[in-house]
Amino acid sequence: xxxxxxxxxxxxxxxxxxxxxxxxxxxxxxxxxxxxxxxxxxxxxxxxxxxxxxxxxxxxxxxxxxxxxxxxxxxxxxxxxxxxxxxxxxxxxxxxxxxxxxxxxxxxxxxxxxxxxxxxxxxxxxxxxxxxxxxxxxxxxxxxxxxxxxxxxxxxxxxxxxxxxxxxxxxxxxxxxxxxxxxxxxxxxxxxxxxxxxxxxxxxxxxxxxxxxxxxxxxxxxxxxxxxxxxxxxxxxxxxxxxxxxxxxxxxxxxxxxxxxxxx
Amino acid sequence: xxxxxxxxxxxxxxxxxxxxxxxxxxxxxxxxxxxxxxxxxxxxxxxxxxxxxxxxxxxxxxxxxxxxxxxxxxxxxxxxxxxxxxxxxxxxxxxxxxxxxxxxxxxxxxxxxxxxxxxxxxxxxxxxxxxxxxxxxxxxxxxxxxxxxxxxxxxxxxxxxxxxxxxxxxxxxxxxxxxxxxxxxxxxxxxxxxxxxxxxxxxxxxxxxxxxxxxxxxxxxxxxxxxxxxxxxxxxxxxxxxxxxxxxxxxxxxxxxxxxxxxx
DNA sequence: CGGGGGGTTGATCTCCTTCAATCAACGTGG
DNA sequence: CCACGTTGATTGAAGGAGATCAACCCCCCG
Numbered sequence: 001x002x003x004x005x006x007x008x009x010x011x012x013x014x015x016x017x018x019x020x021x022x023x024x025x026x027x028x029x030x031x032x033x034x035x036x037x038x039x040x041x042x043x044x045x046x047x048x049x050x051x052x053x054x055x056x057x058x059x060x061x062x063x064x065x066x067x068x069x070x071x072x073x074x075x076x077x078x079x080x081x082x083x084x085x086x087x088x089x090x091x092x093x094x095x096x097x098x099x100x101x102x103x104x105x106x107x108x109x110x111x112x113x114x115x116x117x118x119x120x121x122x123x124x125x126x127x128x129x130x131x132x133x134x135x136x137x138x139x140x141x142x143x144x145x146x147x148x149x150x151x152x153x154x155x156x157x158x159x160x161x162x163x164x165x166x167x168x169x170x171x172x173x174x175x176x177x178x179x180x181x182x183x184x185x186x187x188x189x190x191x192x193x194x195x196x197x198x199x200x201x202x203x204x205x206x207x208x209x210x211x212x213x214x215x216x217x218x219x220x221x222x223x224x225x226x227x228x229x230x231x232x233x234x235x236x237x238x239x240x241x242x243x244x245x246x247x248x249x250x251x252x253x254x255x256x257x258x259x260x261x262x263x264x
Numbered sequence: 265x266x267x268x269x270x271x272x273x274x275x276x277x278x279x280x281x282x283x284x285x286x287x288x289x290x291x292x293x294x295x296x297x298x299x300x301x302x303x304x305x306x307x308x309x310x311x312x313x314x315x316x317x318x319x320x321x322x323x324x325x326x327x328x329x330x331x332x333x334x335x336x337x338x339x340x341x342x343x344x345x346x347x348x349x350x351x352x353x354x355x356x357x358x359x360x361x362x363x364x365x366x367x368x369x370x371x372x373x374x375x376x377x378x379x380x381x382x383x384x385x386x387x388x389x390x391x392x393x394x395x396x397x398x399x400x401x402x403x404x405x406x407x408x409x410x411x412x413x414x415x416x417x418x419x420x421x422x423x424x425x426x427x428x429x430x431x432x433x434x435x436x437x438x439x440x441x442x443x444x445x446x447x448x449x450x451x452x453x454x455x456x457x458x459x460x461x462x463x464x465x466x467x468x469x470x471x472x473x474x475x476x477x478x479x480x481x482x483x484x485x486x487x488x489x490x491x492x493x494x495x496x497x498x499x500x501x502x503x504x505x506x507x508x509x510x511x512x513x514x515x516x517x518x519x520x521x522x523x524x525x526x527x528x
Numbered sequence: 529c530g531g532g533g534g535g536t537t538g539a540t541c542t543c544c545t546t547c548a549a550t551c552a553a554c555g556t557g558g
Numbered sequence: 559c560c561a562c563g564t565t566g567a568t569t570g571a572a573g574g575a576g577a578t579c580a581a582c583c584c585c586c587c588g
Contacts (some may be wrong), residue, residue, distance in 0.1 A: 047405045098425035165352045165354070214432070219545075481576075
């Protein structure tokens with residue numbers, strides 16, 4: 001699937017401080033790398049303790065499907081490290097990505113029995129899962145969880161609407177530039193770096209996944225990436241390693257205001 | 265703007281039981297036509313009373329902009345009757361609709377100071393507004409409000425993601441069919457009718473608004489509507505009055521499973 | 529009567545898709 | 559160790575769906 005050797009293994013989320021064999025060490029919420037951003041971010045110590053009781057970790061390998069659309073879901077959870085995609089597929093095989101799940105993002109919908117989308121790990125991934133029924137109970141009793149989840153859902157809704165503009169109105173070149181700038185910015189926040197020097201990152205998606213995200217074909221994605229490279233908007237080393245010499249230039253190409261956030 | 269005489273005035277939401285001059289009569293939550301679906305749907309009597317204290321009604325005329333993107337928002341609220349659109353605009357004027365607000369839908373985002381989108385009334389519209397600061401206070405104290413808002417936001421997120429598939433992967437004909445089937449279904453639920461007889465409704469949007477929703481030009485919208493009419497998928501009387509003789513046929517054209525909901 | 533908003537239809541153009549060949553990197557089994 | 563298949567990616571040529579530009583219609587209204 002995803003050639004790991006191309007990628008910085010710790011680029012997309014602080015790596016759990018354990019090797020692959022000792023998930024057990026990950027049991028303590030205190031040490032959790034996403035504790036300040038996940039659903040549990042607002043919880044008090046006693047609330048965290050209740051969560052600890054219904055939680056467990058699961059690992060997935062790059063390429064593995066975490067959930068199939070239509071499956072019964074008996075858990076919800078947070079991405080701890082790694083990246084996953086949310087996709088919808090039509091009967092004839094056309095697919096559209098509808099979400100990109102990064103560390104701290106929430107998976108599953110309380111109150112719904114079956115999954116509405118396919119969830120696929122695009123890198124090796126660790127999830128912190130909560131059994132669904134007890135989690136729902138806890139949500140009623142613990143406003144902090146529901147509050148945080150509301151906040152996160154509103155953010156996702158904004159992201160989805162932003163994406164609707166990309167899908168509906170932008171050209172192929174603008175779409176690619178938009179995707180690159182989103183990934184670049186998210187990566188910058190994740191690593192607490194500034195956005196005015198040159199940004200460097202590895203693409204977490206194949207050309208095909210990018211196409212599914214952008215409503216394009218993979219050929220068009222490839223062509224537009226080549227074009228942006230030719231025009232010096234991006235620098236490519238290999239297929240995945242990207243340098244953005246001038247972020248505001250990229251934002252220009254994306255058709256966004258170059259002054260930073262769209263929801264400024 | 266919207267020629268009112270073309271439209272059944274009570275089609276999009278139970279009309280408040282008052283004429284245009286006596287909004288005052290709308291003061292009681294008990295009589296509210298959307299009380300079972302709006303943010304306040306879960307509230308107990310005493311909670312409703314607290315809401316009553318910070319609420320007020322506002323009327324907007326067809327075509328009027330309710331909120332400009334970027335404006336400070338000092339209220340949130342629910343659409344009581346009428347229809348509004350949520351749109352995003354790029355610097356060069358390209359616009360994309362990102363939401364269609366029907367009666368009981370929520371407007372505004374608690375926790376955010378400025379509006380992220382333009383909100384425009386496409387028909388005459390009544391909103392039940394809450395002053396933002398007190399509403400946010402109430403949300404913390406009253407889990408019932410936050411719970412309901414979470415539920416509604418999750419639904420909107422699903423709708424947005426469904427729309428991403430439409431925008432990213434469907435053909436113009438499928439897009440039109442998708443829009444028609446959504447409007448038809450929402451109308452059916454609103455009027456508690458069944459979905460197996462022929463469905464009849466008036467389009468609440470101009471061709472241009474439909475184009476903005478679907479990521480098309482208005483010419484393409486017009487052509488595809490003509491095509492669906494020619495092919496007998498829909499029957500048109502005038503420009504706005506639509507009859508769907510066979511809903512499953514329309515669903516077929518939309519590329520959706522004809523067995524009803526996508527999130528079945 | 530003229531004018532404007534909403535809508536339809538036609539002709540042309542273009543951006544993206546489709547189909548296809550090719551390549552590089554990698555893994556595998558003989 | 560090399561031939562082979564596979565996967566991800568690039569590039570080219572041809573075609574088509576939808577955009578663009580433009581003319582025109584209908585209806586209402588001042």
